[in-house]
Amino acid sequence: xxxxxxxxxxxxxxxxxxxxxxxxxxxxxxxxxxxxxxxxxxxxxxxxxxxxxxxxxxxxxxxxxxxxxxxxxxxxxxxxxxxxxxxxxxxxxxxxxxxxxxxxxxxxxxxxxxxxxxxxxxxxxxxxxxxxxxxxxxxxxxxxxxxxxxxxxxxxxxxxxxxxxxxxxxxxxxxxxxxxxxxxxxxxxxxxxxxxxxxxxxxxxxxxxxxxxxxxxxxxxxxxxxxxxxxxxxxxxxxxxxxxxxxxxxxxxxxxxxxxxxxxxxxxxxxxxxxxxxxxxxxxxxxxxxxxxxxxxxxxxxxxxxxxxxxxxxxxxxxxxxxxxxxxxxxxxxxxxxxxxxxxxxxxxxxxxxxxxxxxxxxxxxxxxxxxxxxxxxxxxxxxxxxxxxxxxxxxxxxxxxxxxxxxxxxxxxxxxxxxxxxxxxxxxxxxxxxxxxxxxxxxxxxxxxxxxxxx
Numbered sequence: 001x002x003x004x005x006x007x008x009x010x011x012x013x014x015x016x017x018x019x020x021x022x023x024x025x026x027x028x029x030x031x032x033x034x035x036x037x038x039x040x041x042x043x044x045x046x047x048x049x050x051x052x053x054x055x056x057x058x059x060x061x062x063x064x065x066x067x068x069x070x071x072x073x074x075x076x077x078x079x080x081x082x083x084x085x086x087x088x089x090x091x092x093x094x095x096x097x098x099x100x101x102x103x104x105x106x107x108x109x110x111x112x113x114x115x116x117x118x119x120x121x122x123x124x125x126x127x128x129x130x131x132x133x134x135x136x137x138x139x140x141x142x143x144x145x146x147x148x149x150x151x152x153x154x155x156x157x158x159x160x161x162x163x164x165x166x167x168x169x170x171x172x173x174x175x176x177x178x179x180x181x182x183x184x185x186x187x188x189x190x191x192x193x194x195x196x197x198x199x200x201x202x203x204x205x206x207x208x209x210x211x212x213x214x215x216x217x218x219x220x221x222x223x224x225x226x227x228x229x230x231x232x233x234x235x236x237x238x239x240x241x242x243x244x245x246x247x248x249x250x251x252x253x254x255x256x257x258x259x260x261x262x263x264x265x266x267x268x269x270x271x272x273x274x275x276x277x278x279x280x281x282x283x284x285x286x287x288x289x290x291x292x293x294x295x296x297x298x299x300x301x302x303x304x305x306x307x308x309x310x311x312x313x314x315x316x317x318x319x320x321x322x323x324x325x326x327x328x329x330x331x332x333x334x335x336x337x338x339x340x341x342x343x344x345x346x347x348x349x350x351x352x353x354x355x356x357x358x359x360x361x362x363x364x365x366x367x368x369x370x371x372x373x374x375x376x377x378x379x380x381x382x383x384x385x386x387x388x389x390x391x392x393x394x395x396x397x398x399x400x401x402x403x404x405x406x407x408x409x410x411x412x413x414x415x416x417x418x419x420x421x422x423x424x425x426x427x428x429x430x431x432x433x434x435x436x437x438x439x440x441x442x443x444x445x446x447x448x449x450x451x452x453x454x455x456x
Contacts, residue, residue: 013192014185014188017185017188017189018181018185021184021185025177025181029173033170033173044135045119045121048119048137049119049137051088051152052088052137052139052150052152054075055071055088055090055150056090056141056148057143058070058071058075059090059144059148060144060145061144067092067143067148068099069090085132085154085155086101086152086153086155087101087102087127087136087152088105088150088151088153089101089105089106089150090148090149090150091110091114091148091149093146093147093148098145105127105151105153108124108127109138109149112149112151114140114149115139115140115150117139118139119137119138120139121135121136122136122137122151122153123135123136124136124153133155134154134155136151136153136154137151137153138150195224198221198224198227199224199227202223202231205218206218215242217235218231218234218235218238309349309351309431309432309433311350311351312347312348312349312455313349313351313352313355313455314347315341315346315347315348315452316341316342316345316346318352318355318359319378319386320341322356322363322378323337323338323339323378326364329367333372335367335370335372335373335375335376336376337363337367337375337377337378338375338377339377339379340377340379340380341379341380342380342381342382344382346386347454347455348453348454349432349452350434351431351432354428354431354432355428355432355452357428358425358428358450359378359386359450361421361422361424362388362448362450363376363388365390365421365422366389366392366446367390369390369393370445374392374445375391376388376389376390376391377389383451383454384451385449385450385451385452386452387447387450388447389441389445389446390441392445394440394441394444394445400438403422403438404426405423425450429450429451432452432453434450434452434453435449436449436450436451437449
C-alpha cells in the first residue's frame with residue numbers, strides 16, 4: 001500500500017478496525033463450532049439416557065414371578081426395525097439378563113460389572129460378523145423389580161444426520177462470516193469517515209486562512225477530545241498572527257500618513273522653483289514617492305477595513321472621471337488617453353471609490369509602461385466589464401500569475417514602481433467577488449479587463 005494511504009488516519013483506523021473484526025469473528029466462529037459439536041455430543045448422550053429410562057420403565061414381573069420386558073408396541077416396532085443400529089441389554093438385580101437385542105450384545109453385557117447411578121460410556125468396535133462401531137452407556141435405574149443395569153448403544157452411522165447438519169452449518173459459516181465481516185467493515189469505515197467529518201471541515205476552514213483572512217477561527221464543537229487541544233493551539237497561534245499583522249498594517253498606515261505632509265511640502269516647494277538643473281529629476285522622484293505613499297495607504301485601508309460593495313455604481317461615470325483626471329498627466333508624458341463608454345449606464349454592485357482606485361492603477365501603469373506617442377484606451381462593456389488597453393511591451397505569459405503579488409516587479413522593470421498597483425487591483429476585485437484578466441492586445445501591448453457583478 002502506498003505510503004500516502006498509510007499516512008491517512010482514516011485508512012489506519014479502518015485497517016485496525018478490520019483486524020479487530022477478523023480476530024473477534026474468528027474467535028466467535030471457533031467458539032460457535034466448538035459449542036455446536038459439544039451440543040451434538042450432548043444430544044446423543046441425552047438420547048441414550050432417555051432410551052435407558054424407557055427400557056427400565058418397561059421392565060415388569062411375569063406370571064412366573066420372574067422379571068421380563070414388555071415394550072409398548074411403538075417402541076418394540078422401532079427396535080425391531082432398527083435392530084442392526086440400536087442395541088440394548090437389561091440385567092436384573094442378580095445380574096441375570098432380563099432382555100437383550102441382539103442376543104450377542106446381551107452376552108457381552110453379562111460379563112460387565114454392575115452399572116452405577118452415574119452413566120458409564122463405552123464403545124464396541126464390532127459384534128459378531130458385523131463391522132459396525134457402536135457407542136453406548138451403562139447406567140443403574142430403578143424399576144418395578146428393583147435396580148436394574150441398562151446398557152444401550154447405537155451404531156456410529158446413526159450420527160450421520162447430525163454430522164450432515166453440522167457440515168452444512170460449517171459451509172454456511174464459510175460464506176456468511178466473510179460477508180458479515182465485509183458488511184461490518186463497510187459500516188465501520190463509514191462510521192469512521194462520518195466521525196472524521198468535523199476534522200475535514202476544520203481542515204477546509206484552515207486552508208482558507210491567509211494574510212487577508214486572519215480573523216477566521218477554527219470551531220471546536222463536535223470534535224473528538226483528542227483534536228480539541230490541537231484546534232485550541234492553532235486558534236491561539238492565529239490570535240498572535242492577527243496581532244502581528246495588525247501591528248504591521250498600523251505601522252504601514254502611520255508611516256504613509258506621516259510621509260504625505262512632508263511630500264506635499266516638498267512638491268509645493270519644487271513647483272515654485274524654475275525648471276533647471278536637478279529640479280525636473282527631483283519632481284519626478286517626489287511624484288514616485290507620492291504615488292508609493294498613496295498606494296501604501298490604499299493597501300492599509302484594504303487590509304484593515306472591509307469594503308462596502310453593496311452600492312450601485314455606473315462604470316461609464318467612473319471610467320470617464322478617471323480618464324479626465326489623468327489626461328493632463330498623460331499628455332505631459334507625451335501619450336494620449338481615451339475613453340469609450342456605452343450608450344446606457346453600466347450598473348454594477350460595488351464601491352465607487354475602490355472601483356475608481358482599481359481603474360486608476362491600471363491606467364497609471366498603462367501610461368507608465370507605454371512608449372511616447374502611444375495611446376491608452378479605457379472601454380466599458382454592457383456586461384459589467386471595463387478594460388484598459390495600452391501599447392506597452394506586454395507581459396510574458398509565465399509572469400501573469402505573479403504580477404498581482406505585492407512588491408513583485410519584473411527583472412526588466414525600469415519604472416521605479418514598488419510593485420503595489422496590480423496587487424491593489426487584485427485585492428479590490430477579490431473584495432467585489434469580481435475577476436481580473438490579462439491578455440495580449442492584437443496590435444501590440446496588453447489589455448487588462450475587470451469584471452464586476454451586474455447590479456439587478
